[in-house]
Amino acid sequence: MSQTPEQSVLLSEDPPIDLRLSEAELEEARERIVSFIADVVDDAGAEGAVLGLSGGIDSTLTAHLAVEALGEDGLHGITMPAAMNDPDVMSDAERVAHDLGIEYDVVEIQPIAESFFAAFPEAAEDRTAAGNVYVRTRAVLNYFVANAENRVVLGTGNRAEAMTGYFTKYGDQAVDCNPIGNLYKQQVRQLAAHVGVPRDLVMQEPTAGMWEGQTDAEEMGLDYDTVDAILAVHVDGGLSRAATVRELGLPEEAVDRVVELYERSAHKRSMPPAPTR
Numbered sequence: 001m002s003q004t005p006e007q008s009v010l011l012s013e014d015p016p017i018d019l020r021l022s023e024a025e026l027e028e029a030r031e032r033i034v035s036f037i038a039d040v041v042d043d044a045g046a047e048g049a050v051l052g053l054s055g056g057i058d059s060t061l062t063a064h065l066a067v068e069a070l071g072e073d074g075l076h077g078i079t080m081p082a083a084m085n086d087p088d089v090m091s092d093a094e095r096v097a098h099d100l101g102i103e104y105d106v107v108e109i110q111p112i113a114e115s116f117f118a119a120f121p122e123a124a125e126d127r128t129a130a131g132n133v134y135v136r137t138r139a140v141l142n143y144f145v146a147n148a149e150n151r152v153v154l155g156t157g158n159r160a161e162a163m164t165g166y167f168t169k170y171g172d173q174a175v176d177c178n179p180i181g182n183l184y185k186q187q188v189r190q191l192a193a194h195v196g197v198p199r200d201l202v203m204q205e206p207t208a209g210m211w212e213g214q215t216d217a218e219e220m221g222l223d224y225d226t227v228d229a230i231l232a233v234h235v236d237g238g239l240s241r242a243a244t245v246r247e248l249g250l251p252e253e254a255v256d257r258v259v260e261l262y263e264r265s266a267h268k269r270s271m272p273p274a275p276t277r
């Protein structure tokens with residue numbers, strides 16, 4: 001449950017920079033996000049929200065805050081397992097729904113994905129292309145339910161993912177809002193602990209679950225503590241490359257890698273362009 005700043009555990013052993021929020025800041029973030037969710041639903045004239053529940057920390061935290069904003073009846077969770085998903089993680093997702101007392105469904109998406117793969121068998125050999133089919137299938141199902149039940153779709157993207165483009169275009173980013181979109185990953189975990197998410201979920205290794213054994217850290221080549229630090233200090237904070245390297249004690253290549261991820265994903269953070277006339 002709630003922790004004092006002294007008790008607030010550093011969730012990693014030795015991050016390059018400690019981005020922990022104070023107790024007062026955590027409470028402020030919680031209230032701000034809760035009223036953000038309530039406002040989005042209200043402004044849309046909707047009767048609640050829907051979100052994909054993966055058992056990961058981003059969707060778990062978003063679900064907790066959404067129940068605070070909308071009540072149990074205001075949130076419909078959908079768990080959408082596929083062949084490569086770890087059954088333990090999927091049961092974590094169901095545990096979250098059960099503990100929160102929300103309506104939830106489990107929809108097996110492997111057969112849906114298989115029908116896409118049958119249409120383009122060669123494309124299905126490409127790990128990322130195929131993985132994105134699962135991610136986009138979940139978006140279609142979220143909107144199917146949202147349309148039918150007059151709900152909005154809650155995104156679960158955080159600031160580290162948004163800035164590095166570590167999401168599927170029109171997949172997990174195909175949502176109506178991103179309540180935790182301003183939080184770096186360290187802060188997501190910290191806020192999750194603060195609102196009472198069980199520690200085993202807080203400490204779970206982040207994975208997109210697009211293929212067996214995938215982890216965010218391995219695919220990006222950097223862990224989130226490093227990504228968060230470089231974003232906060234250099235990309236968002238504006239400290240020069242050299243000063244960032246000195247300040248964080250990280251290799252230049254790590255800073256360059258984050259900048260590369262940021263720059264090459266610009267197209268994912270803007271509306272599709274059209275000629276100006």
Ligand SMILES: Nc1ncnc2c1ncn2[C@@H]1O[C@H](COP(=O)(O)OP(=O)(O)OC[C@H]2O[C@@H]([n+]3cccc(C(=O)O)c3)[C@H](O)[C@@H]2O)[C@@H](O)[C@H]1O
Pocket residue numbers: 128132135161165166167168169170171172207208209210216219267
């Ligand atoms: N410069 C440009 N201007 C306009 N459009 C551009 C473009 N470059 C690529 N594109 C378009 O973007 C497409 C590539 O983007 P996209 O389809 O997203 O595919 P891509 O970025 O290649 O793959 C998605 C990445 O996000 C990761 N992910 C996905 C989902 C969830 C999570 C998670 O953390 O849970 C992580 C996944 O592991 C993978 O690394 C291209 O096929 C092309 O259509």
Ligand SMILES: Nc1ncnc2c1ncn2[C@@H]1O[C@H](COP(=O)(O)OP(=O)(O)OP(=O)(O)O)[C@@H](O)[C@H]1O
Pocket residue numbers: 051052053054055056057058059060078079080081082085138156172204205206207208209
């Ligand atoms: N098997 C799944 N069933 C339902 N929704 C899913 C599933 N896998 C992913 N999602 C949705 O896609 C979102 C993006 O996945 P992502 O992995 O970034 O977040 P997470 O799983 O909540 O947390 P973490 O990044 O720590 O794994 C999830 O938050 C969830 O809303």
Ligand SMILES: [Mg+2]
Pocket residue numbers: 054056057206207208209
């Ligand atoms: Mg995940």
